[in-house]
Structure formats: C-alpha cells, structure tokens
Amino acid sequence: MRQIIFPLIAVCAALVFTGCAGPERKLGRGMSNSYELIRWGDMRRSIEQNAILDTPDVGYTYGAYSGFHKSIVRAGLGIYEVVTFPLPPYRPLLTNYIPARPQSPESYKPGLISDPLFDTDTFTGFSGGDGAPFIPGSRFKVFDN
Helix, strand or coil: CHHHHHHHHHHHHHHHHHCCHHHHHHHHHHHHHHCHHHHCHHHHHHHHHHHHHCCHHHHHHHHHHHHHHHHHHHHHHHHHHHHCCCCCCCCCCCCCCCCCCCCCCCCCCCCCCCCCCCCCHHHHCCCCEECCCCCCCCCCEECCC
8 A cells, every 4th residue: 555655646746736738738739640640741741842842853752751751750759649648748849850730731721611510601591680579679689790
C-alpha cells in the first residue's frame, strides 16, 4: 500500500500544479497530427510547392519524397503526443522541421461544407418576418437587422 501512495500523491500534485490547459492542447494537437495518415496534407502541400517553385520534373519527385517523410513524421509525433499527453513538455516538438499545425496545399483552403445546416436561410426555406404574429404588439422579428 505504501508503494502506491507516494506515486499517487506525486501524480495528483502534478495535475494540480500544471492545470489542464497544457495537456488538453497537447492531446488535441496529437489527435490532429495523427490524422495525417488519412489526410496526407503535408505530402500534397510539398508536391505542390516543389512543382511550382522548382522545375516540375525535379519538383514532383522531391516533393513526393519530402512530403511523404513529413507526413510520416507528423503522424508519429501525433501518436507520441496522444500517448504522452499528461506528461510535460506541453509545447510542440520538432517545429524546426514541421509546423505545429497540419498544413494544406495553397490551392485548397478548408472551410465549411455546402450543406443545409451551414447555408444561409434562403436555402433552408426560412424567411424574415414576425416571430409571433398572433400576439398583438409583438416586436420579435426573425432574420431582420
């Protein structure tokens, strides 16, 4: 029993003194980085950048090799951060080789998908007007500025 008490007290003290902002950020960063195995954003960005900036025949080959390597490093780093998220250090690692946030090619800017949930009111069938016209003197308006 005594062998368990001291490590338990040390872990509780570490959690109290560090708070949860660092581990929370590290876990989120690790999860988004480990998704790189499905996304391959660094590889697509590297191919695009090398094909535009360098000569196309060298750019595609070197871009594919360099981007594949960066994607594998990012995914490995993400898995490492997910496994070790409660332990310090909480800052991003390897930022001199890969940026802390996942990259996308310049030609693709992620945004909201076109869906009735995200589109404006004209696509969902709603229009402006009184919110409660059956109540006399109601000033509640929907979609009016």
